[in-house]
Amino acid sequence: MLIAPSLLSCDFSKFGAEIKRMDAAGADYMHLDVMDGHFVPNLTFGAPVIKYVRPFTDKVFDVHLMISEPLKYIDDFCDAGADLITFHIESDSDPVETIKKIKSRGVKAGVVLKPNTPAKEAFEYLDMIDLVLVMTVEPGFGGQSFMADMLPKIRELKSEIDSRSLNVLIEADGGIGAGNIALCREAGVDVAVAGTAVFKADDPAKAIAQLKSL
Numbered sequence: 001m002l003i004a005p006s007l008l009s010c011d012f013s014k015f016g017a018e019i020k021r022m023d024a025a026g027a028d029y030m031h032l033d034v035m036d037g038h039f040v041p042n043l044t045f046g047a048p049v050i051k052y053v054r055p056f057t058d059k060v061f062d063v064h065l066m067i068s069e070p071l072k073y074i075d076d077f078c079d080a081g082a083d084l085i086t087f088h089i090e091s092d093s094d095p096v097e098t099i100k101k102i103k104s105r106g107v108k109a110g111v112v113l114k115p116n117t118p119a120k121e122a123f124e125y126l127d128m129i130d131l132v133l134v135m136t137v138e139p140g141f142g143g144q145s146f147m148a149d150m151l152p153k154i155r156e157l158k159s160e161i162d163s164r165s166l167n168v169l170i171e172a173d174g175g176i177g178a179g180n181i182a183l184c185r186e187a188g189v190d191v192a193v194a195g196t197a198v199f200k201a202d203d204p205a206k207a208i209a210q211l212k213s214l
């Protein structure tokens, strides 16, 4: 299992140092939550901030776009140094065009499903993408409770991916911690996002190691 700490829970007065701290703690991906106050009722940061913190690590920059018009900003996030860009299929941008745009920049692409969006909605994009992200909370805020009723959706995606022999990773995001990561793994999750579970731990390195061991 790969662990992607969500920097949404970090101390933004030292964003670069927090990324270095997660790198040293054994993070696999740096999960960067971009919110526009429109697609979700919260605002975070955009491409200029990501560009400033890019030099602090060589780890994968996993940029999760919770914005209404992702297609408009793909070039900005690619220029800022994203390695993987995920966007919501519930957004206003055309998914195929958005995937093509991301891939044309040599960046990995993924689609995200909100809790109420069925797995089937992602099926038609699976042969074009590198990863599918299943939200296990309503997007917008860290620190919410894991929705165990998303596990069947993860299983459904996993069996579709396997039956078509596709090379698509499954990522899950929201409320993941020691109490549920084994369930995620068993359902087919390859990459687990963890904000609170890593940042509120006394020792993030221990927390990440524990999540991996479970």
Ligand code: DX5
Binding pocket: 006, 008, 009, 031, 033, 064, 137, 138, 139, 140, 141, 142, 143, 144, 173, 174, 175, 176, 193, 194, 195, 196, 197
């Ligand atoms: C929520 C974000 C998540 C969130 C995860 O909209 O996409 O990445 O920060 O944080 P925890 O692990 O605290 O739920």
Ligand code: ZN
Binding pocket: 006, 031, 032, 033, 064, 173, 193
């Ligand atoms: Zn996220």
